[in-house]
Amino acid sequence: xxxxxxxGGRFGDGPVIPEQEGEVFHADWHARALAxxxxxGAFGKWNIDVSRHARECLAPTDYARFSYYEKWIAGLADxxxxxxxxxxxxxxGGPVTKSPDADRALKPDAVAGxxxxxxxADRASDIAPTFAPGDAVVTRRIASxxxxxxxxxxxxxxxxxxxxxxxxxxxxxxLPDSSAHRLGDAAEPLYAVAFPASExxxxxxxxRDEVVLDLWxxxxxxxx
Amino acid sequence: xxxxxxxxxxxxxxxxxxxxxxxHPHDRLPSDPALRVRAxxxxxxxxxxxxxxxxxxxxxxxxxxxxxxxxxRVVARAxxxxxFCAALLDDATAVVSGMGYYGRQGEHMVAVQNTDExxxxxxxxxxxxxxxxxxxxxxTWYKSDAYRARAVREPRKVLADFGVTLPEGTAVRVWDxxxxxxxxxxxxxxxxTDGMSEEQxxxxxxxxxxxxxxxxxxx
Numbered sequence: 150x151x152x153x154x155x156x157g158g159r160f161g162d163g164p165v166i167p168e169q170e171g172e173v174f175h176a177d178w179h180a181r182a183l184a185x186x187x188x189x190g191a192f193g194k195w196n197i198d199v200s201r202h203a204r205e206c207l208a209p210t211d212y213a214r215f216s217y218y219e220k221w222i223a224g225l226a227d228x229x230x231x232x233x234x235x236x237x238x239x240x241x242g243g244p245v246t247k248s249p250d251a252d253r254a255l256k257p258d259a260v261a262g263x264x265x266x267x268x269x270a271d272r273a274s275d276i277a278p279t280f281a282p283g284d285a286v287v288t289r290r291i292a293s294x295x296x297x298x299x300x301x302x303x304x305x306x307x308x309x310x311x312x313x314x315x316x317x318x319x320x321x322x323x324l325p326d327s328s329a330h331r332l333g334d335a336a337e338p339l340y341a342v343a344f345p346a347s348e349x350x351x352x353x354x355x356x357r358d359e360v361v362l363d364l365w366x367x368x369x370x371x372x373x
Numbered sequence: 374x375x376x377x378x379x380x381x382x383x384x385x386x387x388x389x390x391x392x393x394x395x396x397h398p399h400d401r402l403p404s405d406p407a408l409r410v411r412a413x414x415x416x417x418x419x420x421x422x423x424x425x426x427x428x429x430x431x432x433x434x435x436x437x438x439x440x441x442x443x444x445x446r447v448v449a450r451a452x453x454x455x456x457f458c459a460a461l462l463d464d465a466t467a468v469v470s471g472m473g474y475y476g477r478q479g480e481h482m483v484a485v486q487n488t489d490e491x492x493x494x495x496x497x498x499x500x501x502x503x504x505x506x507x508x509x510x511x512x513t514w515y516k517s518d519a520y521r522a523r524a525v526r527e528p529r530k531v532l533a534d535f536g537v538t539l540p541e542g543t544a545v546r547v548w549d550x551x552x553x554x555x556x557x558x559x560x561x562x563x564x565x566t567d568g569m570s571e572e573q574x575x576x577x578x579x580x581x582x583x584x585x586x587x588x589x590x591x592x
Contacts, residue, residue: 157498157549158526162519165534168512170580173436175513178407183435183510184428185414187477192422197553201500208397217501217516219406222413223399229417230398239416241401251421260430264439269480270553303551305498307525319481319554339552341483354529357544363552 151292151306153212154205158307182218186225191255191263194232198329202301203228272336274321280340284315285372288364294326301329304368311348312372316361317341324365338366440509441580443474444557447507448583449574452562462486465557469507479506479555486559492543493558494585496524497550504555508580525549535586558583563591
C-alpha cells in the first residue's frame with residue numbers, strides 16, 4: 150500500500166454530488182489558492198511530479214480532512230519552504246525579507262503566455278517501445294516506486310499485478326517516478342492499457358466493462 | 374496539477390528531494406483555509422514573489438475565458454463533420470490546438486467516442502487530472518474522494534448518482550488519467566438534431582457529457 154491519494158476502488162465514500170455547469174470557484178479563497186499556486190510554479194523551482202508528490206506526502210489524516218484547495222495550499226507551503234523561496238519562520242508570521250527571485254515574479258501580461266504554453270511531458274528517449282496495440286501485458290505486482298522507497302508512482306494499487314492489453318501508444322513521456330524526485334526526466338514509452346473489470350474487482354458491474362490506465366513501459370511485462 | 378512551467382525539471386541539485394516532513398512547514402500557517410491562503414498570499418507579496426494583479430489575471434482566465442464551451446464546440450463540430458471527427462479521434466492534440474485550445478493541462482489530448490456498444494467515462498483516481506483548455510477547472514465532484522474512489526469500480530452506480538442509466542448491452546470503459554494525457558469524451562449525438570448549426574448543437578453538449586457522467590441533451 151502506498152499513500153492516501155491512491156484511493157481508486159476504495160469502499161465507503163458515499164454518493165457523488167453533481168453540480169451545475171458555470172460556477173467555477175465556490176469561494177474566493179479557492180480562486181486565490183489556485184492562482185497563488187500557478188504563479189509560484191512559474192519560478193520553475195519544481196515540476197508537476199514534484200508538486201503532486203508534495204500533496205501525496207501530506208499526513209493521511211490531513212489528506213483526508215483537507216478539501217481540494219487546502220491540499221494545494223499545504224503542498225505549496227511545503228514546496229516553498231523546501232526550495233527556500235519562503236522560510237518556515239516567514240510562513241509562521243515572522244519578519245519578511247525581500248526575495249532575490251522577486252524580479253522573476255509572474256507579471257499580469259505574462260499570464261496568458263504561461264498558461265497557453267503549458268508543460269508538455271513528451272521527451273525524446275533511447276528506450277524503444279517493446280509493446281504494440283493488442284499485446285498482452287501484466288503490471289508490476291507491487292504498486293511502488295522502485296527507485297525511492299515511499300516515492301511517487303502513477304501505478305495505482307488497484308491495478309498492481311493485473312493482466313491487460315495495450316490499446317494505444319502515446320510516445321515517450323517523462324517518467325514521474327524519476328522526475329518527482331529530481332532524478333531526471335528518464336523518458337520512456339507510455340501506453341494506454343485496458344484491463345477487464347473482472348481483473349480488478351471481485352464483483353464487476355458488467356462482463357464487458359474495462360478500465361484503461363496510462364502506464365509507462367517499466368511498469369509492464371509481457372504477459373505469459 | 375503543478376507549476377505553470379512544468380516542462381522543466383526545475384532548479385538544480387541544491388534543492389532537497391521531496392520527503393516526508395516530521396514538522397510540516399504548512400502547519401505554520403493559520404488553520405482556517407481562507408486565512409491560510411490570505412496569509413500565504415501576503416507573505417509572497419511582501420517578498421515580491423507574486424504580483425496580485427497576475428493572480429487576478431489567472432482567475433479571470435479560468436472564470437471567463439477557458440471553460441466547457443470550448444469542448445462543446447469541438448464535439449458539435451465532430452457531430453457535423455465526419456472528416457473532422459476522424460481527425461479528432463486520430464490526433465486530438467493537433468485538431469484542438471488548431472482551434473486555439475491548447476495549454477496547461479491539455480498538452481496531450483485524446484478524444485474517445487461513445488457508441489451503442491461502449492460508453493466512455495473519465496476519472497483521475499490519483500489526483501484530479503482534467504483537460505483544462507477544453508473543459509476549464511474541474512467541478513467539485515470530479516475532485517471528490519467519492520468520485521475518485523468509485524468511478525473505476527462501480528461506474529454504473531456513479532452514473533446513477535447523475536440520473537443516467539445505460540442500456541443493458543452497453544459496456545463502460547473508464548479512463549483513469551494516470552499520465553499527462555487528457556481525455557475528452559465525444560458523446561452520442563441525440564436523435565432529431567439533423568440540420569442543426571454548430572451553435573445549436575453546442576447547447577446540447579453538457580460538461581458532464583464530455584466527462585462521461587452525462588449524456589448530450591435531446592432537443
